Each structure stands twice: as structure tokens, then as C-alpha cells.
Amino acid sequence: MESNGNKRYFDIVVYGATGFTGELVCEYLSKKEGVRLGLAGRNRDKLEKLKERLLSNKDQKKAKSIGIVLAKTNDLQSLKEMTAQTKVLCNCVGPYLSHGLNIIEACVSEGTHYTDLCGEVPWIRQAIQKYHEVAKEKKLKIVPSCGFDSIPSDLGVLLLQKESEKRGLKPFSDVILYVEKSKGTLSGGTAAAIIGNFDFSDEHKSLAKESFGPYALYPEGEAKGPPQSDLKTILYDKKRESWVGPFIMAGINTRVVRRTNALSNFYYGVDFKYQEVSVFSSKKKARKFLLFGGLFLLGVKFSLTRKLIHKAFLPKQGDGPSLEQRENGLFKLRIAPRDWSSDFYVTVEGFKDPGYGSTSIMIGEASLCLLKKPEETTETFGVVTPASGMGMTLIDQLNENQVHFKIEGQS
Incomplete structure (x- = not known):
């Protein structure tokens, strides 16, 4: 009807x-x-x-x-x-x-x-x-941001800090997220968002620095935290014992996590630092990723080539993978203190294409979560984040619906 x-x-x-x-x-x-x-x-x-x-x-x-x-x-x-x-x-x-x-x-x-x-x-x-x-x-x-960007990151960091508190420890002041596995297709929406961000920079040059800075989503008038930036090259992570490089969604996820901290009365600490990286099985694969990623970024930096790249190589708005591709996708993230000083860490795992199958679950459950009374979730209102607005309640819902958040011991 x-x-x-x-x-x-x-x-x-x-x-x-x-x-x-x-x-x-x-x-x-x-x-x-x-x-x-x-x-x-x-x-x-x-x-x-x-x-x-x-x-x-x-x-x-x-x-x-x-x-x-x-x-x-x-x-x-x-x-x-x-x-x-x-x-x-x-x-x-x-x-x-x-x-x-x-x-x-x-x-x-x-x-x-x-x-x-x-x-x-x-x-x-x-x-x-x-x-x-x-x-x-x-x-x-x-x-905003209730899909693969930025629910796994935002809720994963929250779970890590809650577990630290539960064990009588202080919140971790420096946290890193490793993208261990990711199998899926770039969504047309994500591609359009990437292109849109570059278009915005061209059209609003005076606003670009503040709009994309590490504290771009901080509350108005709030003092900024320590200097930090997204990884832009490859390097060998001694703690992880693997090569790591840039993660394409870090630019949004890290800003959302920092806003969560600010909206939560700096539960993670006023000097909280956070970074996200992709993990590679070899230096050769890391270098290959950096080469093609660099060429892509160079191409989208300029308006003319940006339009050509979007039209010729990126998925169009509304395009998406087949049912089989969505069902066979997956992702696995590891979130830990940067110095690996604890004997536990958090994993977030999805069993469908991150940008479609798992994303539809995440935003679906987030929308359902907002039907609950505030006392069942959080008392934080306004333009909020998944973690500050729904908290552990959303983690519980997702754990029952094929997006799993777990506390694990270090191997």
C-alpha cells in the first residue's frame, strides 16, 4: 500500500x-x-x-x-x-x-x-x-558513514578501548588498524565519493585544507590533538612483521574515529592518535600497489584526466557486483595498540563483499538500532558517529548478523 x-x-x-x-x-x-x-x-x-x-x-x-x-x-x-x-x-x-x-x-x-x-x-x-x-x-x-566506511573502524576502536577499561587499563593513546584481508569490488558510490572529494578541492581551494585535515570532523572550537596523518607510502611494520601501505578508506574512517573520541568526552584521551594501513604479503605486492595507486592519484588530481578515469575505469553510480560476487566477498581487520603492548586486540570480520553485502547489513542494523530508546544505546545526540551514537548495542546487533567483532589474544 x-x-x-x-x-x-x-x-x-x-x-x-x-x-x-x-x-x-x-x-x-x-x-x-x-x-x-x-x-x-x-x-x-x-x-x-x-x-x-x-x-x-x-x-x-x-x-x-x-x-x-x-x-x-x-x-x-x-x-x-x-x-x-x-x-x-x-x-x-x-x-x-x-x-x-x-x-x-x-x-x-x-x-x-x-x-x-x-x-x-x-x-x-x-x-x-x-x-x-x-x-x-x-x-x-x-x-553519517554507516557502511564499510566507517562502522568497522569506529566500533572496532570502541571495543578495543572498552576491553582495556574492563581489564583495569588506561585507554590506548595510539591505535592502528590493519586491513588483513579484503575481497570485493569498488562500489560505484565509493568511486563517486573519491572523485567528488577531488572536485571539491578544485572548487573550494580555500576550504580544502580544513575540510580534509586530520581533525576535519572535530566539534567546532575544540582544541586539536597531536599532529597525525594518513600513511602515503609503504614501509615494513616490525610489530606486524609485514609490509604495509595506504588504505583507501583511511581518509574518512580516521576522521570519524577522532570525532567519536571528541564526542565521548575524550574517552580515548586528548592526545589520542589513530592510523589505518593495508597489509601486503610481500614487498613486491606493496610496491605494485604503491605504483598503481600513485598513478591513479596523479590522474585524478587534474580535472580533465579525472573525468576520463572515472568514465573509463571506475564503476558507475548504481553499478554493482553479481549475487555470487557479493556472497564470495569478505574482509578482516585487526585493531591494536601501535606498540602492541597488550595481550589482546580486536578483529572485525565480514563474510560478504565489504562495499555491498556487508555494507547493506551494517546500515540496515544501524537504522534498526536508532529505533531503540536512547538509554538502550547512548545519550549522545546531534551529527554523531556510529560509535558515539549507538555504541556497544550496535556491536551486539552486528555480531548476530554476519559482521563479527571479537577480542582475541596476540599470536
């Missing part, structure tokens, strides 16, 4: 429901009992077909729990009408820099919690500057 416009008719509305990732999120949420799900977008025919697919082999009771909402990104009134009907809005329409902040404007206006898959630091920074305080006053949770 189509939504009748009543207040909070839905528990969760997925905006961008007919996009590649949006459909996966809808498929995931449609299997959850007792959840009233809204499928939102601008094309009624596509939404009807999606609803029909989701309801195949389901009973009539389930049919009543899925509805359709029409809205357009450039039509603020339609967005307000959409967000007024749901408790949580899950935004799968990217790249986010291209679509502006209307969707968050609508959520804040109508008192609706929010999740998305944004990997664009400048966009999140703009959202913080414009909406954090008013969302905080309204006790709303606006939670």
Missing part, C-alpha cells in the same frame, strides 16, 4: 530504494519481523516493481508493512513530507556532495533520526557546522 501520510507510519524509510545499494538494504530490512518499511524515491514504477519483488512469496500481513513514498532531492517540501512519516530515514542517495544537505534539513525539521553511507568528509563537515547543535537540542541522531 502507499503511505497515507500519517505521522510516523513507517519505522524506517530507505531513500534511494531502487539504486543498487538501496535495493540491497531494502531486501535486508524486509526480512526483519515487525518493521514497517518505506521504499522512497522519485520513480513510482521502479518503486512498485521493487515492492513486488520484495513481497514475492510473502504473506499478506507482510504486504501491509511495506509502503511507497515519493520524494525528490531538490524538492525540500517532498523530503519533509517523507521524513515526517518515519522514525528513521536511511539515505542511500549519493554521491552526497552532489545532492546537498536538503535531506538532513528535512530530518532535523521533522524530528527524524538519520543514517547514510557517506564517505565524503567535506559533506559531513558541512552537516556538522549547519545541523549539529539544532539536532542535539532536538535529541536527534544524524549518523
Whole structure:
């Protein structure tokens, strides 16, 4: 049935429901009992077909729990009408820099919690500057970056620090994340986000330094922590006994983790440092990665070649892997104090393609988590992070749904 416009008719509305990732999120949420799900977008025919697919082999009771909402990104009134009907809005329409902040404007206006898959630091920074305080006053949770970037990083560091506290230790002041394994395809959304970040730098040169700095997502007016940067070369990590190099998602993940620390009254410490790296099985593979990565970065640095690379080599928005590819993907991360001074560390493991299969689970569970009362999650409101906004509760949910967070002893 189509939504009748009543207040909070839905528990969760997925905006961008007919996009590649949006459909996966809808498929995931449609299997959850007792959840009233809204499928939102601008094309009624596509939404009807999606609803029909989701309801195949389901009973009539389930049919009543899925509805359709029409809205357009450039039509603020339609967005307000959409967000007024749901408790949580899950935004799968990217790249986010291209679509502006209307969707968050609508959520804040109508008192609706929010999740998305944004990997664009400048966009999140703009959202913080414009909406954090008013969302905080309204006790709303606006939670960007609820996919592979940045839930595993953000919640993994939280779990490490909680375990340290549990053992009577101080929080670790210097933490590193190793990408041990990753099998999957670069998503069209991630590719668009990468290109969008470079476009933003070209168009807003005066804002680029602050928008991409290590503390870009820190609260306004908060004193910055110690100098730190993302790894830009390869090196031999003596503690890990392997070659490591840059991790493509570090630019967003590290900023989100640092914001979590600041929003959590500096639970990790005012001098907290954090870095993410990729692990390679040999120096040869590390060098090969650095060579091709360097050529890619050189190419996307300039507007003309950036457009050519995006068109010729990168996946397009809405493109994605087959079901078999999604099911055969995986990732495994290790999070530890940099000096390996403890006898434990955290692993985060997913058993589907990180950018699609696991991401649809993560944002689905994050959206479900926001349906809980604040006392069941955290009392932190505003433009928050997965860890500061949902905390250990989201870890528990994900552990039951194929994204596993574990405390392990050092081998």
C-alpha cells in the first residue's frame, strides 16, 4: 500500500530504494519481523516493481508493512513530507556532495533520526557546522558513514578501548588498524565519493585544507590533538612483521574515529592518535600497489584526466557486483595498540563483499538500532558517529548478523 501520510507510519524509510545499494538494504530490512518499511524515491514504477519483488512469496500481513513514498532531492517540501512519516530515514542517495544537505534539513525539521553511507568528509563537515547543535537540542541522531566506511573502524576502536577499561587499563593513546584481508569490488558510490572529494578541492581551494585535515570532523572550537596523518607510502611494520601501505578508506574512517573520541568526552584521551594501513604479503605486492595507486592519484588530481578515469575505469553510480560476487566477498581487520603492548586486540570480520553485502547489513542494523530508546544505546545526540551514537548495542546487533567483532589474544 502507499503511505497515507500519517505521522510516523513507517519505522524506517530507505531513500534511494531502487539504486543498487538501496535495493540491497531494502531486501535486508524486509526480512526483519515487525518493521514497517518505506521504499522512497522519485520513480513510482521502479518503486512498485521493487515492492513486488520484495513481497514475492510473502504473506499478506507482510504486504501491509511495506509502503511507497515519493520524494525528490531538490524538492525540500517532498523530503519533509517523507521524513515526517518515519522514525528513521536511511539515505542511500549519493554521491552526497552532489545532492546537498536538503535531506538532513528535512530530518532535523521533522524530528527524524538519520543514517547514510557517506564517505565524503567535506559533506559531513558541512552537516556538522549547519545541523549539529539544532539536532542535539532536538535529541536527534544524524549518523553519517554507516557502511564499510566507517562502522568497522569506529566500533572496532570502541571495543578495543572498552576491553582495556574492563581489564583495569588506561585507554590506548595510539591505535592502528590493519586491513588483513579484503575481497570485493569498488562500489560505484565509493568511486563517486573519491572523485567528488577531488572536485571539491578544485572548487573550494580555500576550504580544502580544513575540510580534509586530520581533525576535519572535530566539534567546532575544540582544541586539536597531536599532529597525525594518513600513511602515503609503504614501509615494513616490525610489530606486524609485514609490509604495509595506504588504505583507501583511511581518509574518512580516521576522521570519524577522532570525532567519536571528541564526542565521548575524550574517552580515548586528548592526545589520542589513530592510523589505518593495508597489509601486503610481500614487498613486491606493496610496491605494485604503491605504483598503481600513485598513478591513479596523479590522474585524478587534474580535472580533465579525472573525468576520463572515472568514465573509463571506475564503476558507475548504481553499478554493482553479481549475487555470487557479493556472497564470495569478505574482509578482516585487526585493531591494536601501535606498540602492541597488550595481550589482546580486536578483529572485525565480514563474510560478504565489504562495499555491498556487508555494507547493506551494517546500515540496515544501524537504522534498526536508532529505533531503540536512547538509554538502550547512548545519550549522545546531534551529527554523531556510529560509535558515539549507538555504541556497544550496535556491536551486539552486528555480531548476530554476519559482521563479527571479537577480542582475541596476540599470536
